[in-house]
Amino acid sequence: MPQKRASKPTPSRRARPAHPKTRAAKKSAPRAAAPKAAANHDAAPRPAKGMPAAKAADFSRRLQEERRRLRQELAEMEQHQVKTEEKPAADASGYDDDLVDVATETFEREKGFALESSVLGLLEQVEEALGRIRGGTYGVCGGCGRPIDTNRLKAIPYARLCIKCKEREERLRSLAR
Numbered sequence: 001m002p003q004k005r006a007s008k009p010t011p012s013r014r015a016r017p018a019h020p021k022t023r024a025a026k027k028s029a030p031r032a033a034a035p036k037a038a039a040n041h042d043a044a045p046r047p048a049k050g051m052p053a054a055k056a057a058d059f060s061r062r063l064q065e066e067r068r069r070l071r072q073e074l075a076e077m078e079q080h081q082v083k084t085e086e087k088p089a090a091d092a093s094g095y096d097d098d099l100v101d102v103a104t105e106t107f108e109r110e111k112g113f114a115l116e117s118s119v120l121g122l123l124e125q126v127e128e129a130l131g132r133i134r135g136g137t138y139g140v141c142g143g144c145g146r147p148i149d150t151n152r153l154k155a156i157p158y159a160r161l162c163i164k165c166k167e168r169e170e171r172l173r174s175l176a177r
Helices: 011-015 019-025 053-086 100-133 151-153 163-176
Strands: none
Touching: 019 053
């Protein structure tokens, strides 16, 4: 019966180069870095699972209510915009309306477009959050892959980034300006 080899090579074996045929056979997977006790946010993202179904259902209900509210707000904006557009436009060359009135109407119209754009952006974020719930990734940061704090999700249920990643994104955005 053959003897078992020692698990640790002797110092003399370490010094000798391994034979090419045995080197390929002895290749092992690279060692994974040991996790640090303190969570380093800049470290490689670890995969996180979505939140439990009961919590996800509660957030889904909140998001659906927000979607309903935003759609209603958009409908009201569109009705107001139609009423504004039905008003006869001031004749720029005529003296029917004062230029201040024309400027005010233009400003109000532009403000309405900006508000509508903002509501559409929020609605898109809500739809994406509902998609993440369906996909099982709701509550997982899109930047680092770590779970998003529940208090953050209660405040902003359509959040896609954790606080640290959102701060980093805003800092980079302000530097780009």
